[in-house]
Amino acid sequence: MNRNIEDWAFDIQGTIKRLLSHKKVLLVLDDVDDNSQLEELCGNQDGFAPGSRVIITARSERLLSRHGVDKTIELQKLNDQDALQLFSLKAFGRDYPDKGYVALSKCFVSYANGLPLALKLWGSSLHKADQDEWRSKLGKLRDNFDGKILERLKISFDELDEEEKSIFLDIACFFTGKYKDEVVERLHGFRSRIDNTIKVLIRWSMLTVSDNMVWMHNLLQEMGRAIVREESKEPGERSRLWLSKDIFYVLRNNTGTSAVEGIVLDHRESEVCECHPEAFSKMFNLKFLKLHNVYLHKGLACLPNSLQFLEWKGYPLDSLPLGFKPDKLVELSMCHSRIEQLWSGIKDFDKLKVIKLSHSKSLTSTPDFKEVQNLERLDLEGCESLVVIHSSIRVLKKLLFLNLKDCKSLESLPGEIAMECLEILSFLVAQMLKGFLNLLDIWRICGRFL
Known part of the structure; x- marks a missing residue:
């Protein structure tokens, strides 16, 4: 063929359509993120011979419905047994862990919470590693979000608009496991499209609502919190604070800035904190504040009028x-x-x-x-x-x-x-x-x- 590689790449979709035209096919389209991809490859389903089957995987249910997909199935996370098997295949080359690695393997499986992406990446990275390396990896995961996982999971996050991103981060930092009505009520005042955004996040499989409670996969939650931590090395220059050590540091040392929009101290936190009297003086954009066990022996000069x-x-x-x-x-x-x-x-x-x-x-x-x-x-x-x-x-x-x-x-x-x-x-x-x-x-x- 007198065609160079650039011409072939440019017309690859058209070439595939011609090759498959009027043939009985099993066509699998994995990780589709744009409706035009479906239109180009299988927009005219009459072009396939009777008995053909098209299987499409996508993060957005709306994308599938727009294309008229007959039947959709929401994939569930792996159960512990299947998750351990997948992890072992990557880490040991068989479907069960080596003797001496069972407990460590189960720690990784528990942390992955049924997410195949994490199981495969972590299992592959630990192949032929000794137990010290396994323990080191596990410790790093607990302290810092895995960069490779973050990069993959952020694909869906990056496709959200700014308001949707803000609401996702609010839920990841403050509201996972809360009643939906409470989440809507809390955010309605300063997030203009909270009801619609929750529907969008559900369609993108970034959020679930079960028994009227809002949930997200623990690794998606960790991704959201990692995104906030990346805003600055200084806690007082981040948009959201939820860890007691960060909140207490900012309040004790008066390091809060106009970047801070929300502070939520977990009600289970038992440590007490003495708050600087000027702690809130520079938090001009603070909208959400939830505290307890915070004392003011020197008084309180102000609270933000933005609350x-x-x-x-x-x-x-x-x-x-x-x-x-x-x-x-x-x-x-x-x-x-x-x-x-x-x-x-x-x-x-x-x-x-x-x-x-x-x-x-x-x-x-x-x-x-x-x-x-x-x-x-x-x-x-x-x-x-x-x-x-x-x-x-x-x-x-x-x-x-x-x-x-x-x-x-x-x-x-x-x-x-x-x-x-x-x-x-x-x-x-x-x-x-x-x-x-x-x-x-x-x-x-x-x-x-x-």
């Missing part, structure tokens, strides 16, 4: 910083805090939907709610020193949940409460508020028997 979600369990001061005016705040949660008064005067918090101050035993009164008209949940359970509920609560027409259980010092409620949407009133005060309320009072307050 949209604030949860600080055991907040150790009696008030919030004076200049704190987060006009985009959606949820404020300070359970078991030492807060005496949340704020004084009228604050314009028109986006605020949730206030949780349960078991804040020093709280004596609620704030003025006039400019908090979108408040839906108010939880004051166990606020034993609460004496006064501000009269402005009467005009919170969107309030759905009010919890005043064990508010033992509360002596009265504002009259003529007009909470038209109130569904739940948990008001089990000791001795029914000293006889202040009866069923007729509850009827007047809520507009119906509960």
